[in-house]
Structures are given as structure tokens and as C-alpha cells.
Amino acid sequence: MEHFDVIVIGSGTAGYTAAHACRKAGRSVLVVDKQPFGGTCAMRGCQPKKILVAAAQAIHGTSALHGQGVDGESRLDWAALMRFKRDFTYSVPERSEQGFLDAGIRTAHGLAVFSGPNQIRIEKKGYSADKFIIAAGAVPRKLSVPGNELLMDSDGFLELDALPSSIAFIGGGFISFEFAHVCAQAGVRTTMIHRGKSFLRGFDPDLVTRLMEAGQAQGISFLRESSVKQIDQDEGGLTLHISGSDQQTLSVDKAVAAIGRVPDLADLGLDSAGVEHTPRGIKVNSFMQTSNPSIYAVGDVADTQHLLSPTADMEANTAASNILRGNSVHADYTAIPSVVFSIPALAAVGMSEEQAHAHAEQEGIQLMVNAGDASEWMSSRRIGQKHAAYKVILNESTGTILGAHILGHNAGEMINIFAMAMKFGLTREQLKSLLWAYPTHISDIKYML
Ligand SMILES: Cc1cc2nc3c(=O)[nH]c(=O)nc-3n(C[C@H](O)[C@H](O)[C@H](O)COP(=O)(O)OP(=O)(O)OC[C@H]3O[C@@H](n4cnc5c(N)ncnc54)[C@H](O)[C@@H]3O)c2cc1C
Numbered sequence: 001m002e003h004f005d006v007i008v009i010g011s012g013t014a015g016y017t018a019a020h021a022c023r024k025a026g027r028s029v030l031v032v033d034k035q036p037f038g039g040t041c042a043m044r045g046c047q048p049k050k051i052l053v054a055a056a057q058a059i060h061g062t063s064a065l066h067g068q069g070v071d072g073e074s075r076l077d078w079a080a081l082m083r084f085k086r087d088f089t090y091s092v093p094e095r096s097e098q099g100f101l102d103a104g105i106r107t108a109h110g111l112a113v114f115s116g117p118n119q120i121r122i123e124k125k126g127y128s129a130d131k132f133i134i135a136a137g138a139v140p141r142k143l144s145v146p147g148n149e150l151l152m153d154s155d156g157f158l159e160l161d162a163l164p165s166s167i168a169f170i171g172g173g174f175i176s177f178e179f180a181h182v183c184a185q186a187g188v189r190t191t192m193i194h195r196g197k198s199f200l201r202g203f204d205p206d207l208v209t210r211l212m213e214a215g216q217a218q219g220i221s222f223l224r225e226s227s228v229k230q231i232d233q234d235e236g237g238l239t240l241h242i243s244g245s246d247q248q249t250l251s252v253d254k255a256v257a258a259i260g261r262v263p264d265l266a267d268l269g270l271d272s273a274g275v276e277h278t279p280r281g282i283k284v285n286s287f288m289q290t291s292n293p294s295i296y297a298v299g300d301v302a303d304t305q306h307l308l309s310p311t312a313d314m315e316a317n318t319a320a321s322n323i324l325r326g327n328s329v330h331a332d333y334t335a336i337p338s339v340v341f342s343i344p345a346l347a348a349v350g351m352s353e354e355q356a357h358a359h360a361e362q363e364g365i366q367l368m369v370n371a372g373d374a375s376e377w378m379s380s381r382r383i384g385q386k387h388a389a390y391k392v393i394l395n396e397s398t399g400t401i402l403g404a405h406i407l408g409h410n411a412g413e414m415i416n417i418f419a420m421a422m423k424f425g426l427t428r429e430q431l432k433s434l435l436w437a438y439p440t441h442i443s444d445i446k447y448m449l
């Protein structure tokens with residue numbers, strides 16, 4: 001049985017970082033993936049999604065300035081856009097694997113299954129290691145209703161050769177919002193169906209309302225407190241049977257289930273390795289170590305709060321560091337920005353207003369909540385942006401930032417400034433004293449403070 005210092009299961013964001021970090025320190029490393037190398041972010045997530053969003057933003061940006069110096073219609077050419085997207089994703093597996101090989105990391109293809117606490121099998125061949133890092137990611141959650149096989153998931157949407165003329169997104173989270181805005185800009189009749197009352201739970205409700213107004217202005221319909229109970233195929237496409245809303249059925253050409261992602265635990269053989277897990281993922285401590293001290297778990301497969309690329313990367317570095325130098329580094333979840341790449345984008349970091357009020361009461365501090373509409377600001381007017389708003393929550397006495405929430409073009413870039421300020425404890429006065437390049441969206445931050 002071949003032996004390695006470290007075996008990494010999964011070649012996505014987390015697996016990539018962990019494998020390279022261990023190899024850089026001179027360890028012998030094997031990385032294995034059951035799919036072509038590269039993982040979700042590069043192949044089926046952040047990167048290809050952002051290519052579609054960029055095109056949709058260009059269409060929206062042009063139409064927003066019609067009559068204000070911009071003339072003529074722009075149109076989203078889906079077939080060309082998919083070719084453009086594939087130019088990026090096509091080469092990922094080969095480049096990713098070559099990068100591992102160039103660094104001296106061994107690669108293997110196939111399903112990795114634990115056959116004991118310190119060994120795995122890949123396609124009938126056994127391997128052992130001193131340490132393992134499980135970076136097996138997550139997969140789309142399936143809607144368990146009759147006819148669910150007629151639904152697409154995000155992987156399917158990102159591979160669509162032609163856009164339908166009507167589409168429904170089931171779920172009121174990140175993926176539904178981002179893809180719905182792309183579809184709306186392509187002229188697709190788009191409906192979002194959400195079982196709960198509040199869309200984009202976790203984001204500021206006032207800003208979510210403004211985002212939904214922006215979506216409605218682009219032609220998106222929203223059904224809330226509505227559950228899809230059954231899907232039937234009919235001649236024209238699909239009929240969705242919906243309970244809870246006034247609308248009982250909805251006919252669409254295609255429908256996408258975007259109801260969250262679940263850790264990809266199936267077939268890993270975790271019980272043979274003594275690794276505790278729940279449907280939420282592999283249980284880890286703050287060193288990213290599992291119940292088996294030789295095995296660490298990182299990224300979407302671990303039972304942590306975030307399913308994001310930067311947190312996958314940070315957790316992988318944490319696990320690698322703890323394997324190399326003994327458990328000494330804790331995963332640090334301070335000030336993690338998150339962005340819905342809708343049109344406009346919605347971004348947040350830190351506490352919600354509700355959390356901040358609870359925190360203030362508990363700590364006996366005064367809050368300062370700066371909130372407002374930014375659609376009349378020059379930065380919005382010059383690009384024809386009609387939906388822009390912000391909410392910044394500060395500790396009044398120290399001037400430090402507890403939370404920031406931004407809706408608008410470039411919100412995804414601006415939020416990083418707030419994340420940096422929070423991470424390093426910068427105050428309102430310090431931020432205001434900076435000479436921001438002007439006129440930029442980021443220079444608006446001083447008005448928000
Ligand atoms: C549509 C979409 C858009 C997204 N957009 C963003 C975004 O804009 N920003 C952001 O921060 N995050 C985004 N995310 C989330 C982000 O992609 C994930 O958080 C991140 O990719 C997780 O990385 P990972 O390494 O943990 O898992 P993955 O990248 O999923 O890698 C896991 C790998 O493990 C392999 N594997 C699993 N089980 C086994 C096994 N038993 N044997 C061998 N191999 C195995 C899989 O084949 C896979 O390649 C998005 C996700 C989706 C779906």
C-alpha cells in the first residue's frame with residue numbers, strides 16, 4: 001500500500017490550498033478527485049457565474065443610460081456567452097492538475113473511500129497517510145417532491161445551451177437571485193418562488209426590499225410563502241403546482257431548484273475512519289480537526305457557518321498549518337464579507353441591525369445606525385442606477401464598525417473596505433481621514449460614515 005504524509009480528498013478551492021501548503025513545507029502529498037480537477041468555484045460556481053453576471057451587467061448598464069447619451073439596443077447572445085464562459089472553464093482541469101504535478105504533488109482520479117482510520121481506497125487501490133484533509137465540498141440539495149427529476153440545479157443552468165423563454169427559480173437565496181437577474185437581462189420571463197416570508201435571509205431586510213424592487217423593475221416576479229409541491233411535464237414545458245400562494249400553478253419552460261447545498265458525504269466511508277458527521281457536514285473543532293485526530297475537514301464539507309470560497313481557503317490554510325506545526329492556529333471567521341451578485345449587488349459584513357441591537361443591550365453600548373438611500377448620489381445618477389442604499393452600524397463611543405450593508409453597483413468591492421476596517425479595528429474617524437480617490441464608488445464610504 002502506497003504511503004503519503006498527507007492525502008487531500010477534493011481538488012477545489014480548499015483542496016488546492018491545503019495540498020499546495022503541505023507540499024511547500026516538503027511533505028509528500030496525494031490529491032484525489034472523483035470529478036475533473038478544479039472543484040465548484042472554478043468549474044460550476046463563482047467564476048463561471050460571474051462571467052454571466054458581467055454580461056448581464058453590461059446589458060443593464062447600457063439600458064440604464066438610454067436617453068442619457070447612450071443609444072441603441074444591446075442583446076444578450078447566450079450561445080456566444082456560453083462559448084466565452086467555456087473558454088475559461090474548459091482548461092481548468094488540465095491547468096489545475098498540471099499545477100499540482102509541477103509542485104511535486106501526486107494526483108489520482110476516482111472516488112476516495114475510507115477503509116480504516118488511516119487508509120483510503122481509490123478505484124480498488126489502497127493508500128495510507130499520516131494525515132488526511134477532507135475537502136470534498138457540497139452538492140445541490142434536491143427538492144423532494146414528485147417530478148423533481150424535471151428540475152435543473154445550478155450545474156445544469158450553467159451548462160444550458162439555449163435560454164428558455166420562461167424560467168422559475170425555486171429558493172430565495174444567493175443562486176436564485178444571481179441567476180434570475182441574468183435571465184431577466186436576457187429577456188426571459190423569470191419567477192422566483194420562495195417558501196418563506198423573507199427572501200435572502202441573513203441580509204438586511206430593508207435592502208432586500210430595495211433589491212426586490214429593482215428585480216421587479218427588470219421584470220422578475222416574486223412568489224413568497226409558496227411551496228412547490230409537484231412538477232409535471234406538459235407539451236409546452238413544465239407545470240409547477242404551488243401551495244400557499246394565490247397562484248396554484250405556474251407554467252414555465254424550465255425550472256431550477258436552488259434550495260441550498262449539502263455536504264458531499266455520500267460514499268466517503270466516514271464511519272470506517274471514525275469521523276463524526278451530521279447532515280450539516282463533518283464535525284470539526286476550531287483547528288479544523290475531526291473526531292479522528294489524523295483527519296481534518298475543510299471547506300463546504302465541514303460543518304461550519306459559511307459556504308464560501310474565501311472561508312474554504314482560510315480553513316484549508318488553518319488545517320495545513322496545524323498539520324505541519326501541531327494544532328496552534330484557530331479558524332478565524334472575523335469580518336467575512338458576503339455578496340449577492342445580483343443587479344444591483346447586495347453586500348454585507350458583520351452584524352445585522354437586529355444583532356447589533358441585541359449586542360448593544362448585552363454590552364451596554366450605544367449604537368449609531370447610519371442608513372439612507374443612495375440613488376440620488378452622483379455615483380448612482382451618472383450610471384442611471386435607481387436602486388442604491390446603505391446601512392452602517394457603529395459603536396458610537398469607539399467609532400468602530402459593527403456591521404455594514406450596501407446595495408448598489410460596486411457594493412461587492414466597497415464591502416471589502418468595511419471588512420478590512422472591522423478586521424483591523426479601524427474607526428470611523430480613521431476611515432474619514434483617508435483621501436479616497438475621487439469620484440469613485442468607494443469614496444462614497446465617507447458619506448456612509
Ligand atoms: C453557483 C454557485 C456560485 C457560487 N458563487 C460564489 C461566489 O460568488 N463567491 C463565493 O465565495 N462562493 C461562491 N460559491 C460557493 C463556493 O463555490 C464554494 O464555497 C467553494 O467552491 C467550496 O470549495 P470546496 O473546496 O470546499 O469544495 P469544492 O470546490 O466543491 O471541491 C470539492 C471536490 O471534492 C471532490 N470530491 C467529493 N467527494 C469526493 C470523494 N469521495 N473522492 C474524491 N473526490 C471527491 C468533488 O468532485 C469536488 O471536485 C458558489 C457556489 C455555487 C454553486
Ligand SMILES: NC(=O)c1ccc[n+]([C@@H]2O[C@H](COP(=O)([O-])OP(=O)(O)OC[C@H]3O[C@@H](n4cnc5c(N)ncnc54)[C@H](O)[C@@H]3O)[C@@H](O)[C@H]2O)c1
Nearest residue numbers: 171172173174175176195258259260261307308339340341
Ligand atoms: N455570491 C456568493 O457568495 C454565492 C453565490 C451562490 C452560492 N453561494 C453559496 O452556495 C450556497 C447555496 O446557494 P443557494 O442559493 O442554493 O442556497 P441559499 O442557502 O442561499 O438559499 C436557499 C434557499 O432555499 C430555501 N429552501 C431550503 N430548503 C428548501 C426546501 N426544501 N424547499 C423550498 N425552499 C427551500 C431557503 O429558504 C433559501 O431561501 C449558499 O448558501 C452560498 O453559501 C454563494
